[in-house]
Amino acid sequence: MTTLVEKVPFLDMASITSALSGDLDNAWKTVLNHGYFVGGPEVERFENDFARYCEAAHCVGVANGTDALELILAALGIGYGDDVILPANTFVATVEAVCTVGARPVFVDVLPTTLQIDADSVAAAIGPATAAVIGVHLFGQMADFDPLLRLTNRHGLAFVEDASQAHGARLHGRRAGSVGVAAAFSFYPGKNLGALGDGGAVVTQDAGLADRIRQQANHGRAADDRHRHDQRGRNSRLDTLQAAMLSVKLAGLDHANQARRLAMARYVRELPPWLPTLGTHPDAESVFHLAVVRAKHRDKVISELDRNGIGWGLHYPIPCHRQPAYSEFSGSLPVVEQAAMEILSLPMSPTISDTQIDRVCEVLWDESA
Numbered sequence: 001m002t003t004l005v006e007k008v009p010f011l012d013m014a015s016i017t018s019a020l021s022g023d024l025d026n027a028w029k030t031v032l033n034h035g036y037f038v039g040g041p042e043v044e045r046f047e048n049d050f051a052r053y054c055e056a057a058h059c060v061g062v063a064n065g066t067d068a069l070e071l072i073l074a075a076l077g078i079g080y081g082d083d084v085i086l087p088a089n090t091f092v093a094t095v096e097a098v099c100t101v102g103a104r105p106v107f108v109d110v111l112p113t114t115l116q117i118d119a120d121s122v123a124a125a126i127g128p129a130t131a132a133v134i135g136v137h138l139f140g141q142m143a144d145f146d147p148l149l150r151l152t153n154r155h156g157l158a159f160v161e162d163a164s165q166a167h168g169a170r171l172h173g174r175r176a177g178s179v180g181v182a183a184a185f186s187f188y189p190g191k192n193l194g195a196l197g198d199g200g201a202v203v204t205q206d207a208g209l210a211d212r213i214r215q216q217a218n219h220g221r222a223a224d225d226r227h228r229h230d231q232r233g234r235n236s237r238l239d240t241l242q243a244a245m246l247s248v249k250l251a252g253l254d255h256a257n258q259a260r261r262l263a264m265a266r267y268v269r270e271l272p273p274w275l276p277t278l279g280t281h282p283d284a285e286s287v288f289h290l291a292v293v294r295a296k297h298r299d300k301v302i303s304e305l306d307r308n309g310i311g312w313g314l315h316y317p318i319p320c321h322r323q324p325a326y327s328e329f330s331g332s333l334p335v336v337e338q339a340a341m342e343i344l345s346l347p348m349s350p351t352i353s354d355t356q357i358d359r360v361c362e363v364l365w366d367e368s369a
């Protein structure tokens, strides 16, 4: 006799979109009917709504989150000869953007409880060439911006948010995207706010910066004359179809984030104590992009998850400063390095059920037997 075991996917994209399929269908049909596939009313509407959602004054839709970071740095005039400080445990895109504009990445360590960028490590890394600090809001929690803003203000540096994993998160009452000189968002499908393909946005309170980025991302084209090119630009625009899809999903983002919070609370209650979740700042309203635990014997835990058909992920097993492509910027970052050996991401999505979470936890309790 075979026993039926319930498989739990790491991220069930189909279940997230199927609940919205009627609205998504209407949205793309509207675009098909009017025929503007670049720009048009959907992009403008999404930009306005997303700026409001982030409690920021301006939003510029762009092609992806990596471009958003690069466009921000370039529009701030950061490039050759400048240093940009960033945490080493981030998706590689953060450092890619720094290098693409010609600046030098300076990797720093993170706090052992939350794994968010450590302000003391930033303070120690500031030097005469430092131009900016990128605060990555990792796993759905905001980096503690208070000490970072004190530092960047004191030293006259730009504080840029990489909010690609934190759509809707708050800390000290402030929304991700509303704190720095500008924030980059990715709408990669698996994000808390994900498109049905690539997409990204820059959000800022600074009208001049928003205008420069909008021009730059649209071939350097002047706002008042499409045949005049004031800057040497590029093409990094948010597709109209993706903007239409994103507006549908933005309407449900708070609800989806609340479902993630409940899922995380259940993990915290049900997981065995030898698999601790990460700490959260007491003043944080996090959106749990990922459900990260620390596992001392990670390989053993992973085998057990595999044996039981449970999905998992690693974010990130090779920190940026240990990546071959960035080895010239390597150094010793003990907290990041220890975490890279232990972190394990469990299934998480706004549609994960209590039964699925209980199944994951049951397998993890059994793993120790």
Ligand SMILES: Cc1ncc(COP(=O)(O)O)c(C=O)c1O
Residues within 6 Å of the ligand: 064, 065, 066, 067, 090, 091, 093, 094, 136, 162, 164, 165, 185, 186, 187, 188, 198, 199, 200
């Ligand atoms: C922290 C972080 N920064 C930047 C990016 C880059 O976004 P994209 O894949 O849209 O270029 C991502 C996306 O995975 C991310 O997680």
